[in-house]
Amino acid sequence: MTLLDVAGLTIRTGGRDLVSGVSFSVEPGGRLGLIGESGSGKSLTALAVLGLLPPGMTASGAVVLDAPGAGRTDVLGAGERRLNRVRGRAVSAVFQEPLTALDPLMRVGRQVAEPLRRRRGLRGRALRAAVLAALEEVRLADPERVARAYPHEISGGQRQRVAIAMALACDPALLVADEPTTALDVTVQADVLALLDGLVAGRGMALLFISHDLAVVARVTERVVVLRDGRAVESGSVGEVVRAPRHPYTQDLVASARHLDRALDWRTP
Amino acid sequence: MTAPLIGEAEAAAPPARRRVPRSVTLLTGCVLAGLVVAVAVVSLFWLPYAPDDTSGDRLMPPGLPHLLGTDKLGRDLLTQLMIGARVALEAGAGSVLIGGVAGLAGGLVAGFATRWMDDALSAFLDILIAFPTVLLAMLVTAARDASLGSAIIAIGLAMSAIVARLARVLVKRVLAQDYITASRTSGTSWPRIVVTHVLPNIWPTLSVNLALQFGLAVLAEASLSYLGLGTPPPNASWGRMLQEAQASVFIAPAGVIAPGVLLVVLVVGVNLIADGVRDVADPTRRRTR
Numbered sequence: 001m002t003l004l005d006v007a008g009l010t011i012r013t014g015g016r017d018l019v020s021g022v023s024f025s026v027e028p029g030g031r032l033g034l035i036g037e038s039g040s041g042k043s044l045t046a047l048a049v050l051g052l053l054p055p056g057m058t059a060s061g062a063v064v065l066d067a068p069g070a071g072r073t074d075v076l077g078a079g080e081r082r083l084n085r086v087r088g089r090a091v092s093a094v095f096q097e098p099l100t101a102l103d104p105l106m107r108v109g110r111q112v113a114e115p116l117r118r119r120r121g122l123r124g125r126a127l128r129a130a131v132l133a134a135l136e137e138v139r140l141a142d143p144e145r146v147a148r149a150y151p152h153e154i155s156g157g158q159r160q161r162v163a164i165a166m167a168l169a170c171d172p173a174l175l176v177a178d179e180p181t182t183a184l185d186v187t188v189q190a191d192v193l194a195l196l197d198g199l200v201a202g203r204g205m206a207l208l209f210i211s212h213d214l215a216v217v218a219r220v221t222e223r224v225v226v227l228r229d230g231r232a233v234e235s236g237s238v239g240e241v242v243r244a245p246r247h248p249y250t251q252d253l254v255a256s257a258r259h260l261d262r263a264l265d266w267r268t269p
Numbered sequence: 270m271t272a273p274l275i276g277e278a279e280a281a282a283p284p285a286r287r288r289v290p291r292s293v294t295l296l297t298g299c300v301l302a303g304l305v306v307a308v309a310v311v312s313l314f315w316l317p318y319a320p321d322d323t324s325g326d327r328l329m330p331p332g333l334p335h336l337l338g339t340d341k342l343g344r345d346l347l348t349q350l351m352i353g354a355r356v357a358l359e360a361g362a363g364s365v366l367i368g369g370v371a372g373l374a375g376g377l378v379a380g381f382a383t384r385w386m387d388d389a390l391s392a393f394l395d396i397l398i399a400f401p402t403v404l405l406a407m408l409v410t411a412a413r414d415a416s417l418g419s420a421i422i423a424i425g426l427a428m429s430a431i432v433a434r435l436a437r438v439l440v441k442r443v444l445a446q447d448y449i450t451a452s453r454t455s456g457t458s459w460p461r462i463v464v465t466h467v468l469p470n471i472w473p474t475l476s477v478n479l480a481l482q483f484g485l486a487v488l489a490e491a492s493l494s495y496l497g498l499g500t501p502p503p504n505a506s507w508g509r510m511l512q513e514a515q516a517s518v519f520i521a522p523a524g525v526i527a528p529g530v531l532l533v534v535l536v537v538g539v540n541l542i543a544d545g546v547r548d549v550a551d552p553t554r555r556r557t558r
């Protein structure tokens with residue numbers, strides 16, 4: 001059984017193809033990396049998987065989500081009601097910018113409570129306990145204080161942890177992480193990456209991990225798809241792609257990653 | 270309809286450790302606007318003279334028995350001022366209610382519209398805004414009667430287009446935020462997103478604009494009354510008092526000063542309240558206090 005099957009995904013706006021014929025699939029509990037430079041169509045692909053393409057864009061091809069308990073959903077053809085049942089449970093997401101991912105006017109605790117209340121039907125004390133547990137699970141020190149804080153009162157790394165807690169609140173079968181560490185300080189990056197890695201493994205969740213950074217993708221995923229100008233130019237296991245890149249673009253990516261590694265004398269595990 | 274949102278957001282939040290800091294702005298605004306409200310409330314129960322009592326001498330200076338003097342017809346100025354307070358508040362509140370509700374509704378629809386629908390709605394709003402309020406007031410007056418109610422409807426309709434255009438931009442800006450996408454990612458329905466994210470986030474800016482519109486509505490009612498399209502005599506509006514008294518401003522300055530001062534007090538008071546409420550509603554501003 002395949003959890004997510006993307007076949008020939010093409011995203012078009014104003015007569016221009018932003019993504020052309022991209023195909024990949026993710027098994028339950030599997031991990032796939034989507035890598036490519038800025039503007040290569042990674043985020044649009046992620047949004048298509050969530051059925052959240054911006055208005056004015058049309059998608060063709062197929063995006064099928066088949067999560068246990070949520071049924072088989074043709075994301076591109078489904079209506080908003082159907083998608084709202086799938087989102088959160090079958091698939092959820094963490095985005096790049098932790099600053100803007102939280103509502104500035106709402107206390108953090110209330111934002112984390114929202115999906116828990118709606119999906120798990122929790123109220124009152126049980127809801128409050130679940131919020132604190134969710135914040136603890138993403139290893140936020142002093143969850144009580146964080147729950148009471150407004151987003152601008154906590155750091156970028158803390159905000160991203162909160163965003164992860166919200167994405168995991170409904171126990172999705174698949175987590176889409178679109179450059180979740182790109183906007184963070186390097187030291188915080190490693191922590192958040194390790195946290196994400198651990199949580200996904202612990203829950204047996206599948207992961208679609210998006211990054212422009214080969215080293216980061218190599219750390220958390222098993223397989224990668226390399227995107228360039230909206231096309232998948234190469235795909236395979238991380239080992240294969242790093243050891244023997246076939247497409248010139250991938251060779252560049254690997255070479256520059258190795259170059260950086262050597263320059264820093266810093267080896268990826 | 271929209272005002273309780275701030276209250277709701279505050280009430281539903283986890284218990285606060287520190288209380289909302291007292292806002293000096295808010296307090297000052299309440300005192301100023303409260304003064305006018307108090308005068309209006311008193312006018313409902315007691316007036317020094319009947320509104321149409323012209324038994325006084327013309328253009329009397331402040332003193333006794335006419336505390337603020339009389340106008341050129343011998344009517345008591347204090348009496349007119351007190352009635353004017355009620356008329357001003359009704360004009361402001363009524364117009365803002367109509368303009369706010371209709372404008373917010375229109376702005377939400379336009380804010381969610383995309384492509385040609387969005388273009389069409391924007392053009393429609395621009396045309397409405399360009400439509401002169403006086404012409405609108407004449408149409409409403411022709412359809413109903415020359416009254417405060419007609420003036421309020423006309424001012425409210427004109428205001429709704431302005432409010433809708435602002436709300437449309439604010440809604441679009443909020444909808445483009447990542448937290449909306451994040452919220453949709455966890456399966457939140459649109460109505461729920463509007464209530465929990467869109468309205469609270471557009472409200473700080475919108476409320477300040479509505480306060481500004483309140484002041485403009487009071488002034489607009491004054492102009493319409495002057496043209497015979499608003500409150501009919503003997504009920505006074507401050508604007509008509511101002512315009513009637515301007516010819517005799519050097520002989521009887523009280524006729525201009527009294528309504529002028531109260532007009533400023535009301536408009537400034539309402540604007541301060543809006544500023545203060547925004548400070549309380551917006552946590553990022555609250556901290557800098």
Ligand SMILES: Nc1ncnc2c1ncn2[C@@H]1O[C@H](COP(=O)(O)OP(=O)(O)O)[C@@H](O)[C@H]1O
Pocket residue numbers: 013018036037038039040041042043044045054
């Ligand atoms: N809302 C939009 N309207 C038009 N073009 C867009 C929009 N969003 C993204 N694009 C274009 O689509 C391409 C892919 O964007 P994106 O998926 O965000 O790239 P990535 O995430 O890989 O950096 C880019 O060329 C970008 O300019």
Ligand SMILES: [Mg+2]
Pocket residue numbers: 042043178179
């Ligand atoms: Mg991107």
